Amino acid sequence: MSKDLVFEEKLDVRELDCPMPIMKTKAMLARMASGDQLDIVANNREFIKEIQTFSAQMGHTILSEDTEGEILSFVIEKK
Numbered sequence: 001m002s003k004d005l006v007f008e009e010k011l012d013v014r015e016l017d018c019p020m021p022i023m024k025t026k027a028m029l030a031r032m033a034s035g036d037q038l039d040i041v042a043n044n045r046e047f048i049k050e051i052q053t054f055s056a057q058m059g060h061t062i063l064s065e066d067t068e069g070e071i072l073s074f075v076i077e078k079k
Helices: 020-030 046-058
Strands: 009-012 037-042 061-068 071-077
Touching (some): 020 037, 037 046, 046 071
Antiparallel strands (some): 037 071, 061 071
């Protein structure tokens, strides 16, 4: 993950079953300002496709996507 990313919020959705990770992500982004960055940690592989689709549909930008073992991490910039 790039060291120059600065997150305004962090969200841990590990151990949550679908659709809860994307619902919590959507709720968190709704409270954030445009241009803010959200750091998300997950461990549900289905979340990869969900966050990519959701971000594309909503116009958010995935700045970083990383997989380390079972841990998935994403940094999303709100549209």
